[in-house]
Amino acid sequence: MHPFLTPDFHIRWSTLVPTAIEPDIQHALEIARHCIGAICDQDPAEATYESTFLALEESTEELGHGWGRLNHLDSVSDNPAQREAMNGMLPAVTDFYSSIPLNDRLWTILRTFGESPETAKLDPVRKRFVEETLIDFRQAGADLPPHQKQRIAAIEADLSKLTKQYSEHVLDSTNAWELVITDEAKLAGLPASAMAASAANARAKGHEAPAWRFTLQSPSMFPVMQHLHDDGIRREVWEASSKVGGYGEFDNTSLVWRILELRHEKASILGHRHFADLTLLRRMAKSGAEALEFIENLHSRIVPAFHSDFRQLAQFKAAKTGSPVDILEPWETAYWAELQRKENYDLDDEELRPYFPVDGVMSGMFEIAARLFGISIRELETVFIEPGKSPGSSINNPGSPVEVWHPECKFYEIHDSKTGAHLGSFYADWHPRESKRGGAWMNSLHTGNPGEPHLGLIIGNMSPPVDGKTALLTHGEVETIFHEFGHLLHGLLSQVPVKSLSGTNVPWDFVELPSQIMENFCWDRESLDLFARHHETSETIPQALFDKMIAARNYLSASAFMRQIAFAKLDLELHIHLDVWLGNDLDTVDREILADYRAPLKTATPSMLRRFNHIFSSSTGYAAGYYSYKWSEVLDADAFTRFQREGILNPETGRAFREHILSKGNSAPADELYRRFMGRDPELEPLLVRAGLAEPVLA
Numbered sequence: 048m049h050p051f052l053t054p055d056f057h058i059r060w061s062t063l064v065p066t067a068i069e070p071d072i073q074h075a076l077e078i079a080r081h082c083i084g085a086i087c088d089q090d091p092a093e094a095t096y097e098s099t100f101l102a103l104e105e106s107t108e109e110l111g112h113g114w115g116r117l118n119h120l121d122s123v124s125d126n127p128a129q130r131e132a133m134n135g136m137l138p139a140v141t142d143f144y145s146s147i148p149l150n151d152r153l154w155t156i157l158r159t160f161g162e163s164p165e166t167a168k169l170d171p172v173r174k175r176f177v178e179e180t181l182i183d184f185r186q187a188g189a190d191l192p193p194h195q196k197q198r199i200a201a202i203e204a205d206l207s208k209l210t211k212q213y214s215e216h217v218l219d220s221t222n223a224w225e226l227v228i229t230d231e232a233k234l235a236g237l238p239a240s241a242m243a244a245s246a247a248n249a250r251a252k253g254h255e256a257p258a259w260r261f262t263l264q265s266p267s268m269f270p271v272m273q274h275l276h277d278d279g280i281r282r283e284v285w286e287a288s289s290k291v292g293g294y295g296e297f298d299n300t301s302l303v304w305r306i307l308e309l310r311h312e313k314a315s316i317l318g319h320r321h322f323a324d325l326t327l328l329r330r331m332a333k334s335g336a337e338a339l340e341f342i343e344n345l346h347s348r349i350v351p352a353f354h355s356d357f358r359q360l361a362q363f364k365a366a367k368t369g370s371p372v373d374i375l376e377p378w379e380t381a382y383w384a385e386l387q388r389k390e391n392y393d394l395d396d397e398e399l400r401p402y403f404p405v406d407g408v409m410s411g412m413f414e415i416a417a418r419l420f421g422i423s424i425r426e427l428e429t430v431f432i433e434p435g436k437s438p439g440s441s442i443n444n445p446g447s448p449v450e451v452w453h454p455e456c457k458f459y460e461i462h463d464s465k466t467g468a469h470l471g472s473f474y475a476d477w478h479p480r481e482s483k484r485g486g487a488w489m490n491s492l493h494t495g496n497p498g499e500p501h502l503g504l505i506i507g508n509m510s511p512p513v514d515g516k517t518a519l520l521t522h523g524e525v526e527t528i529f530h531e532f533g534h535l536l537h538g539l540l541s542q543v544p545v546k547s548l549s550g551t552n553v554p555w556d557f558v559e560l561p562s563q564i565m566e567n568f569c570w571d572r573e574s575l576d577l578f579a580r581h582h583e584t585s586e587t588i589p590q591a592l593f594d595k596m597i598a599a600r601n602y603l604s605a606s607a608f609m610r611q612i613a614f615a616k617l618d619l620e621l622h623i624h625l626d627v628w629l630g631n632d633l634d635t636v637d638r639e640i641l642a643d644y645r646a647p648l649k650t651a652t653p654s655m656l657r658r659f660n661h662i663f664s665s666s667t668g669y670a671a672g673y674y675s676y677k678w679s680e681v682l683d684a685d686a687f688t689r690f691q692r693e694g695i696l697n698p699e700t701g702r703a704f705r706e707h708i709l710s711k712g713n714s715a716p717a718d719e720l721y722r723r724f725m726g727r728d729p730e731l732e733p734l735l736v737r738a739g740l741a742e743p744v745l746a
Contacts, residue, residue, distance in 0.1 A: 049074050051113035056472070056493065056502060060452040061432035063116060065128035072117070072136045075110035076143055082106035087152040091159040096169060099160045100177050103153075104547055107144075114140055115492060123506060124452055125218065125482045137207055145203035148187035149196040157184065172714045176545045179713070182329065188317055195316050202313045206306065206666040213292070213302045214484070214664035220297035222481045224287045226261040226280070227254055233277050234259060238397045241270035243513045263288050264479040266510045266524075272381040273396075285378035292657035299657040300633050306663055310670065311625045323622040323671040330554040331678065331717055335623045338556075338674045342615045345608075345677060346644065349740050352605035357646045360603075363387045374647045384603055392599035396521055398592060403520040404582035405477055405509065405528075411578020412532055413459075415568055419701025420540065420709065421464045427472075429458050453480070460500075461539055471501035471539030477528070478511040478518065486660065487527050489534035489562075494546040501539045501550065505531040517582055522596070525579075526566045533565035534558075536709055543712040550712050555672045557717035559679030560686065561709055567687045570600065571695045601739030606646070608738055613644035614655065615674035618662055622671040633657070684734035686725060 050062035051071035086102050117133055147153065160166065161181045166174060188199045227249060228234060234242060242259065245267065249260035261267050261284065271284050292299040307322075314325040323335025332338040357375075364383045365372040375383065389395055413424040430448035449458040456476040462469055479485070485508055493502035507527055512518040520528075537558070538550035551558050568574040576587045588596070620640045621628060628636045637654035638645070645652075656662070661669040669675065686704075693700045707724040721729060735741035 049113075051075075051116055052109045054112075056500070057449050058116065058492070060120075060450050061434050061436055063120060064435050065126075065132045068117060068129070068132035069136060071113050072110070072140065075113045076139060079107050079110045079143065083147065083150065083153060086156055087150070089156065091156050094156055094160045096160070096165070096173060096177070099157055100173075100180055103147075103157070103180070104176075104545070110140070110143075112493070115490075119490060119492065119504070120452065122488075123476060123480075123483045125484075130215070134208075134211065137211060138204055141204050141207040142200065145187075145200045148184040148189045149191075149200055154184055154189045157181065158189075172543060172545055172548065175714060176548055179548070186317065186325070186328065191316065199313060199316060202309050202316075203666065206309050206313075209302050209306050209309070210663060210665050210668075213299050213306070214660060216297040216299050216302070217292045217658050217660055217664070218484050220291045220294070220658075221263045221485060223297070224263055225252075226283065226287075228259045228261070228280070229257055231257055231259075233280060234275065236274045236276035238270055238274055240397065240400060240510065240513075240519060241267075241274070244511060247513045263291060264485060265508055266479060269381075272378065273385045274382070278379070281378040281382060282376070289377075289653045293653055299663070303633060303656050303663060304629065307621055307625055308629065310622065321623050321625065323619055326622075326667060326671040327556075330672070330675075331556045332674070335619060335671060338671075338678075339616075339619045339623065341678065342612050342619065342674050345612050346616070348735060349605045349608050349612075349738075350643065352740055353609045353646075356603050356606045360384060360387060363390075374649055376650055377648045377652050380646070380648070388599055388602050392595050392602065394592075394595040394599045399522050399579075399588070399596065400510075400519040401581050401583070402579040402588050403522065403525050405512075405518040405520055407580055407582065408520060408525050408528055408578050409475070411580070412529060412568075414577045415574055415696065416532070416536065417464065418696050418698060420536065420705045421698070421702055422470065422540070423462050423464050424459055425462075427458045427460060429456065431456070452476075468498075469500045471495070471503060473502065473535055473539065474504040475506075476504070477507045477509045479508040483508070484660070487531050489531045489538065489551070491538050491550060494538075494541075494549050496546070497542065497544050501541065503535050503538045505535050507531065519582060522569065526569045529565040529569055530562045533562035536565075537561040537712075540705055540709040541712045542710040543714045545714075548713040553713045554717050555669070556675040556678040557682070557721075559675055560682045560721075563676075563679050563683035564687055564704075567683070567690070568695070570597070573695050604738045605740060608740065609644060609646075611677055612674075613641050614659075614661075615677060616644055617641060617656070618669070618673040619671060621656075681731055681734050682721065682729050684737045685729045685731075686721070688733050689725060 049071040050059060050064075050067050052075055053059065053062075082102065083106050086099060086106070089098055117129075120129060121133055158181065161177050166177050169177065188196055191199065237245075245259035245261055246256070248262070248267065249258035250256070252260055254260060261271060263284075268284055268288060272281055275281055291297075310322040314320070314322040317325055319325040319328075321335060323338065327334055327338055332341065360380070360383055361372050361374060363386075364370075364375065364379070367386070385396075417423055428448040429451045431451055431454040451458060451474060453476060455478055456474055458472065458474055460469060460472045476483075483506075487505075487507035489503060489505045491501065491503050495501045505528075507524070509524045509527070510518055510520055534551060537553075541550040543549040572593060575593070579588050580586065617637065617640055621636075628640075633656060634651065634654045637656060638651065661673060663670070690697065690700050703724060707720055711720055718728070732741060736743045
């Protein structure tokens, strides 16, 4: 019995215990090696698609399931025994995966069939799979001489170890800090929701009332930075957050440079000038230079508005305090921005919270998806069982509760509205825990064959429920849920007959289109009314409050815009011009690269690079690809103009988006899929207009 490898669609999470990790993953590796060996042992002249490329895809099925489940648990339920066991198997798994494209015999078999006339006889999707796989192998070093292949494999092993260590440092240093306050007077300005949450947090940690506990998890930290009057406490929280991944045993500084060096060396061996060119070769941007030009073009368009934002914020503070106009401290910006927003628009985020109970948001979001995409979504009963305890024979059987990894986790099914076909199922886990990494994400646990359901998950760290009451979200958290749900739909509505081309397995700068386009439905009156309802009265958002919300939408939008492209600029510069920066002080490098992208602040902010999980917590991930968020925003703002033109909840428009984007995965080039939906190439202006940074062009 190998619990991590079981083919169960409803996973028995309680059986996935640390002691099973080594035997299960070792067994999966043995199966995968045997399958690869069988491909290698055949006569190239007699090879078929089924015995080569399809066999290759199926060779790692068990390993993918087992390692995927383990990686998921590592992100939502970290514990010392599991971490130790996972790190123990990490080198073997990394070595195996990196060895596949470096296997000479395997490459000969695949290349021989891939370059044969038989490939031309395949249907377009399978032909694309063959072509993409051949490029994958070449890009990974299949044509290199033996000594360079060995070096590539060693680099991959080092990167897997270093990026895992980086991620652990971020999580551990986040959890290592807390602030407990026992004087309620110091909490003046903090919203009632944050007061209740921090008091509950303190009780859970054994602190006697009155006590309020704050952490560096976003739902705890952000209200402090935005609302708390006490400047000293905000400074203390800011200083702690800026040190995440940057001090003592958790210091990621050396890891950042070493990861960058290894990526650059890998790119050089593979014949590229730098890691960005290697990474972007098959993305929409095509090269590091084009991605950088895209970011710098956006920068030039918004920099005047960005500086204007901070000038008027400094003037606002001066007027309110009676002090001379001066630049702000970094722990002051969110606070004074919120005060100014309230004054300019008479809008307090807390006014909106009662309209966003998490369950209501989910059900309304499902209704929007049902109308647009022709699907139905229903929640199934769930049960949590402590790991290692017997789940009982009835668990996960048809009609019985579905087992989950935490009591707060929920489980849903998606069916096609017309046919009733089971398209996919997913888990949703929305609230923070110390054992759970920060941020929000979607992932796939099982990619189905045609006619078989997919299995996925969506995760977040949203405002938690307090004292048994429903969790009330901020509007920003609602956008995050819609964002991750968009990724999920991209995975679960896929109808691609090749798993490697299915779902979100698309170019990185296209993958954010389905997620970001869903955020638009958080701003439209018609769609909002389906999910934004008061948790006690079920009333929709009053028109006056909605008008204020829309009026304030683009408040300091240039600053938010600049924050995203600053991250992208930093990412690209380090991966393109590493030779210029290597060996210098990390904070100095950060300041020099972002000299024209940062707001002037009195106190220098330590570099984000030490806690930038997007870039450094996996071998590639968003590395040299953070620009993708803004690239995809161009696509989503432009694509949403079709919804605006034809009707926000127009089912025909929604079905077209499902047909041309959500269902197609990587079965055709991304730019071609976009043109199928929009009938033309994307345009930049809709994004700038939406952000209030350009005037709409009148027809």
